[in-house]
Amino acid sequence: MAGKEKEYDVVIIGAGSGGIGAALSAGRLGLKVLLVEKSYEIGGNAAVSGVSVWEMGVGGTGIPFDIYKQLIKVKNASGIYSFNRHCTWKYKDGKSQFPAGADLTVDHSLGYRDSLRRYGAKSLAEDEDFVRKYWHGVVFEPKVYQDVVEKLIKDTGTITLLKNTSFQSVDFSKGLVQSITLSNGDSVSASYYIDATDSGYLCQACGFETLFGQESKKTFNEPDAPEIPTETINGVSLIYRIRPTQNDEIQQLPADIPQECWWRDSFPLTSMVQYPNGDYNVNMLPTMDGKEYMVLKREAAFKECQRRSLAHWHYLQTSFPEFQNYRRISEFMSLGVRETKRVIGEYILTEHDLLAGITRQKHLDVITLADHAMDLHGDERSGCTELSEPYGVPYRCLVPKGSKNMLVASRSASFSSLAASSCRLSRTIMQLGQAAGTAVFIAGNRQVNVMDVPSEDLRKELREQNVQLEWPIPRHLHEHIMNKKNCETWKTV
Numbered sequence: 499m500a501g502k503e504k505e506y507d508v509v510i511i512g513a514g515s516g517g518i519g520a521a522l523s524a525g526r527l528g529l530k531v532l533l534v535e536k537s538y539e540i541g542g543n544a545a546v547s548g549v550s551v552w553e554m555g556v557g558g559t560g561i562p563f564d565i566y567k568q569l570i571k572v573k574n575a576s577g578i579y580s581f582n583r584h585c586t587w588k589y590k591d592g593k594s595q596f597p598a599g600a601d602l603t604v605d606h607s608l609g610y611r612d613s614l615r616r617y618g619a620k621s622l623a624e625d626e627d628f629v630r631k632y633w634h635g636v637v638f639e640p641k642v643y644q645d646v647v648e649k650l651i652k653d654t655g656t657i658t659l660l661k662n663t664s665f666q667s668v669d670f671s672k673g674l675v676q677s678i679t680l681s682n683g684d685s686v687s688a689s690y691y692i693d694a695t696d697s698g699y700l701c702q703a704c705g706f707e708t709l710f711g712q713e714s715k716k717t718f719n720e721p722d723a724p725e726i727p728t729e730t731i732n733g734v735s736l737i738y739r740i741r742p743t744q745n746d747e748i749q750q751l752p753a754d755i756p757q758e759c760w761w762r763d764s765f766p767l768t769s770m771v772q773y774p775n776g777d778y779n780v781n782m783l784p785t786m787d788g789k790e791y792m793v794l795k796r797e798a799a800f801k802e803c804q805r806r807s808l809a810h811w812h813y814l815q816t817s818f819p820e821f822q823n824y825r826r827i828s829e830f831m832s833l834g835v836r837e838t839k840r841v842i843g844e845y846i847l848t849e850h851d852l853l854a855g856i857t858r859q860k861h862l863d864v865i866t867l868a869d870h871a872m873d874l875h876g877d878e879r880s881g882c883t884e885l886s887e888p889y890g891v892p893y894r895c896l897v898p899k900g901s902k903n904m905l906v907a908s909r910s911a912s913f914s915s916l917a918a919s920s921c922r923l924s925r926t927i928m929q930l931g932q933a934a935g936t937a938v939f940i941a942g943n944r945q946v947n948v949m950d951v952p953s954e955d956l957r958k959e960l961r962e963q964n965v966q967l968e969w970p971i972p973r974h975l976h977e978h979i980m981n982k983k984n985c986e987t988w989k990t991v
């Protein structure tokens with residue numbers, strides 16, 4: 499890009515899964531990177547909000563695997579889990595195994611490779627055997643994850659990380675981001691910018707168009723879209739942590755919190771994932787409907803979610819004897835928000851892509867694969883539709899429509915609401931970031947706009963970084979993942 503010399507090759511706003519992927523890929527390729535995070539801690543949803551679970555899914559062979567290889571060096575920092583019990587599965591006497599939701603426990607016999615498949619199940623309810631055999635995710639300690647990622651960032655030697663600093667305003671002219679002003683008063687400039695915030699804040703400030711809520715059937719002709727658009731978004735969750743103790747007294751509920759569920763008919767289903775040390779990560783599905791969250795706003799919503807999660811824990815502890823000796827030891831400091839605004843890009847991923855799958859999609863610029871179900875959480879809409887094969891996400895989903903020197907690499911990339919419900923998993927988002935960081939490297943070398951990055955060059959570079967672009971998994975990548983050294987757990991390191 500012509501113009502006066504820039505301080506950085508790339509400025510990345512937001513250090514969640516997308517921002518981490520973008521920074522590590524750009525930094526490892528030698529670019530001078532500024533990574534700006536508004537929170538005191540990095541990790542976003544996956545650490546600060548406690549979503550320290552990489553649900554099973556195809557792909558995840560790039561930077562997520564590099565992080566995993568570091569996580570397993572720390573005792574009790576990560577594990578691979580299996581479905582132990584589920585509310586739709588019955589014992590022989592016809593009773594539900596676990597009416598509260600899902601109970602996922604660590605299985606030390608499994609490795610990372612076992613966490614790389616979701617597609618193929620009919621549904622959780624119908625397919626207990628398949629789910630038990632193939633559905634295994636990764637659980638990790640959020641603090642260790644943050645430490646490992648910060649170490650990897652430092653190891654590049656090219657990334658400056660600014661925490662507790664946010665993007666405030668942008669100078670956007672002649673179709674280019676010229677510079678960005680940060681909350682510390684600094685104005686920073688770069689050849690390229692990556693918006694890795696959770697709601698495309700940088701893109702919005704530049705005037706790029708966004709989507710919000712559910713699009714109607716008419717918008718993209720998606721079979722499962724509603725007839726009329728709605729402002730409904732996926733629900734939010736306040737995740738908390740419980741720990742086994744010797745004490746089996748029921749924990750007291752504060753006097754001003756009712757014992758019964760007051761915001762819906764009954765307590766929501768819950769995903770409980772065991773950490774390697776025996777604690778559980780407790781994730782209500784969800785704690786609050788997305789619409790209510792938008793009305794209450796962050797602070798009031800957090801307070802109300804705290805009350806709900808205390809009542810929820812009381813219900814769990816009093817209804818399930820197996821949790822009587824557990825203690826609710828903490829809650830995460832930020833709400834887990836599944837969905838906000840999405841930026842309209844050069845291509846919008848829709849349900850058609852998810853249903854077609856990689857063998858029928860025609861895109862030449864696929865930069866990662868995904869196979870998570872269309873997965874909706876909330877009172878107004880909920881449900882899970884499994885996919886029959888993985889689909890590809892095109893690079894153009896990361897290019898805001900008409901953008902010259904900025905990409906978007908987060909859950910606010912260019913997806914329809916239905917596609918976003920599938921494509922939002924942390925490892926997928928991290929690999930969108932990996933593609934964005936790599937794309938600006940190529941753009942810089944060729945002195946071109948982001949839209950003019952040749953997809954064959956981008957895909958070649960991503961393959962070299964072990965990103966899975968083909969399905970089934972190519973042999974060399976399979977061997978890389980299966981390599982015993984890479985899959986050892988902390989027990990054998």
Ligand SMILES: Cc1cc2nc3c(=O)[nH]c(=O)nc-3n(C[C@H](O)[C@H](O)[C@H](O)COP(=O)(O)OP(=O)(O)OC[C@H]3O[C@@H](n4cnc5c(N)ncnc54)[C@H](O)[C@@H]3O)c2cc1C
Nearest residue numbers: 512514515516536542543553664665834835908909923924
């Ligand atoms: C409750 C819940 C459960 C989930 N369960 C799973 C699961 O089991 N498995 C799975 O894989 N995925 C799960 N997901 C999805 C996944 O966690 C997220 O979609 C993914 O982590 C999003 O990453 P991101 O980088 O797009 O956003 P985020 O992680 O939200 O990161 C965005 C970052 O941008 C920063 N930021 C925002 N504005 C600014 C600004 N102005 N200046 C500087 N920084 C800024 C934020 O502080 C944040 O750190 C779940 C999500 C939720 C909410």
